[in-house]
Amino acid sequence: MSKIILSFRQTKKNNPMQIDMLKNITRYRNFIFMLWKMNFHEVE
Numbered sequence: 001m002s003k004i005i006l007s008f009r010q011t012k013k014n015n016p017m018q019i020d021m022l023k024n025i026t027r028y029r030n031f032i033f034m035l036w037k038m039n040f041h042e043v044e
Helices: 002-014 016-043
Strands: none
């Protein structure tokens, strides 16, 4: 987790495009996690 934050800080200096990409990846991961949690509850 700390690695992601570190790379995020480094990219902040580099270019905004990478930051948008990182934000999208985070959103995507949250979405997947949400779906997984829903499926997990259905199984139980």
